[in-house]
Amino acid sequence: MQQLLTHITKYSALSEAAQNELQVHFRKITYAKNEYLLKEGQVCRHLYFLETGALRGFYNLDGKEITHWFGFENDFVTSFHSFITGEPAVENIQLLEGCILWSISKDALTALFNEYHEIERLMRIAYEKYYIRLEERFVNAQFKTAGERYANLLRQTPPIIERVSLGYIASYLGISPETLSRVRSKF
Amino acid sequence: MQQLLTHITKYSALSEAAQNELQVHFRKITYAKNEYLLKEGQVCRHLYFLETGALRGFYNLDGKEITHWFGFENDFVTSFHSFITGEPAVENIQLLEGCILWSISKDALTALFNEYHEIERLMRIAYEKYYIRLEERFVNAQFKTAGERYANLLRQTPPIIERVSLGYIASYLGISPETLSRVRSKF
């Protein structure tokens, strides 16, 4: 829990009172490798903070699993579309390693927004950060070659290669496993 | 101005007081076609609401202009990366048509966040909407073919074809103008 508070107060300062209230509402949960945090069709009503471990978000397209994001230590994870709109999720969230997570429901979070302006501010700032992170990834995806995308990934998230299988990384980069294998052999 | 207020209060309700305060700080500006709202290297210190017109964001890569987004009526536009981080913008914002815009400085907006919780809430909700919109575009960009991307664009933003030249649309879709021309001939 301390790790969560330490992490988020880097975004924006929080009073003792707000921190205590967050402690009340975040619940610790652990999952084992390969378990699912969310399956497509379910509404995702929780926001999760990933303390330890790794997971992936993927959806099914023409019978294939498309891994479109990974979560690691200190990431907030959820199916953002489902969490925000309340619609059923299109994606699945699956654990790649055993994880320690902290979970808060959307209802609890919404109530905290009403009570503590500073918590809503923190969320606004978190969204800013996540927005520009996604924007970078988008530009990378659409306007760079497979090799450049892999190089960027190595630069930005080096430990990913030891922790995630090549097949998932290829999917994440939007290329076939064979192409990634060939790209990689040139490094 | 009424259009701006009508639009944003769909996101979240605003008190009279907050609405009045916004009216004080948003300033109307007009630009002619082809003018620049922002050039790369400048820090973007303003958030703009586009009342009428169209514009594009683009950056230079290997001597080519990459158009990575468009703005139309009722869009908020800025160089989000620069606006959020305060770093010089990598992108340019250029008018595709004469535009009527409403502008607010980051400083003024930050001050309003302190004064009005409800304005910061509105911004939080706006970021949520913009986040999932970008997420959809990202998935579209990375995991769909050129033809599918064009079909989606037609479905989601039909008037775009009458208002924006094929070259810019091709760039936006991450394909060459020739490929887009061929894709289009099959419709």
Place this chain on the structure above:
DNA sequence: TTCGTTTTTTGATAAATGTCAATAATTTAA
């Protein structure tokens, strides 16, 4: 360890898209 399973690599070929060049169509400005 060892066997069976999964993952990664490699090769051959196919499909999608890019590039360059020429022409046609459209737009713009005098």
Place this chain on the structure above:
DNA sequence: TTAAATTATTGACATTTATCAAAAAACGAA
């Protein structure tokens, strides 16, 4: 309205990446 400039289309060919198949390597459970 016309001529020049810009934008869009078409063709030929090159490049990138995908797909299918097989072999090699790595991993995991008994």
